[in-house]
Amino acid sequence: MRVRQKVQTIIVELMLILLSLTIIVPLLLMILGSFMNNIEVMQFKIQLPEKWLFENYVTVFKEGGLARAFVNGVVITVISCSVNIVTSSAAAFILARRETKLSSFLYLFFFMGLIAPMSTITTIRVVQWLGFYGSISSVVFIYAALNMAFSIFLYSGFVKSLNKSLDEAAFIEGANALQVFLKIITPLLLPVNATVAIMVFMGVWNDISIPLYFLPDSSNWTMPLSVYNFYGMYSRDWNLIFAVLVLTSLPVIILYVFAQKFIVSGMTAGAMKG
């Protein structure tokens, strides 16, 4: 029995390792290819480059005009993340604590945002009415709004797990809701903040569809759309295309390496509680 189980485990392990090649090979194709010259790369084979051409990355940054897209991406991502975190954690705190019909209606109203698809064309109209269509700030608000449902869902699950007597003790000492939120609840929400920040960061950084509709001027583009444009222009230089793809992915990879714990545990905990 014991031996059989051991053999079983080994077989499963070997199968999973073999299967993981389907994930590793395409990613390796990109990484190795990004250091090759433009003839070698066209074989699309997994092999070490004859000579490691680190200058591909320099070329890409200079010719692709990606520095600008990188900065745009950072600005849009960081601000929309912050706006989302501050507003949705405050809202979730109230909605989770109040047990009234109105508050549960509002929660459902936000929750619909998880299901309903965004109405792109009419959103453009609304942004035009407000007079800032095409601007980076319009996109910041759109991303904050698009991720609101998810954040409120995560935060309110967490707030509900915090004992209400924490707040009540502070209220008795004369604190108001804002003070309770800032001094008692916010410190406890830090791990959720990290999860929300990472999820929103990855979603916004990786997104291509919103810039496609909302940023007609290419100088406002974030990385993915610039990369897509680059891909169209340099379709013969796959080494450069691969280098661009690696560059775009670098921020999320770094984030993942350092904050892995928050991504997986936070996300799944939130998902389970809901």
Next chain:
Amino acid sequence: MHKSKSMYPYYLVWPALIIYFIFFAFPALIGFYYSFTDWRLDRDTIQFVGWDNFKAIFSDKVLILALKNTLIFAVVTVIGKNIFGLLLAIGLNMKLKTRNVLRAVYFSPSILSILVISIIFTPILRTEGMINSLLGKLGLESLAQAWLTNPSIVVWTIAAVSIWQSVGFQMAIYLAGLQSISKEYYEAAKIDGASAWRSFTNITLPLLLPAININIMLTLIGGLKVFSEVYVLTGGGPGNASQVVGTIILRAFGEGNWGLGTAVNTLLFISVSVIAVPLIMFMRRKEVAE
């Protein structure tokens, strides 16, 4: 009671509500109205045209195909992502020496942009690409396909790429679910002489229900909203063979057919709600019953 209510004032809800309303909910609401108009880029006046847009959608072969493709994509990806995700999670929940590395490997594509994934797969899926040459080496030339240019399989190919990307994410959620199941249940079942299959169907599956629910919901809603992978891999082609609702809306927008594009969006809204809301309610009830 009254006092405890006033302790939590609504002014802290306002900022979130205003942003969400202006940039998400309000556009969705007026979308219903604009779906019934002839709203166009090149015309100043907007007229109410009743059901015309919807009639146009259902008499246009390309639009019907796009609706069909979206449904196929959603169903295929929900099944693929969940079955493979669950199998991976069960495997990687065993005491394997390499399990932490393998978990990270399987999870890694889901942090990357779908744009990056789609571009990587373009040369791999070409007729003379990696997959077909691998099939050739294995002596399976007959299975080689024009993955992205054969109209009858292109949607399936795109679905496969999508499954490849996000299966690790589903795996992570299933793993968390599996880890929350107490080992005592399995030990008790073993003592009672239950087979592995029986303890899977009688212990694992029911206790995994919350994870199954959240995964089905996420993959279904994501599948119906599909856009980027189609846009990058095929642009809706060859011809219109892989058009989905998301790419049709972009096309209508580009052509200035805003009323029609909004009507397509409304149709998507209704389909998602009709499928997802009862599903969520059904699953919630089942979860409570467990």
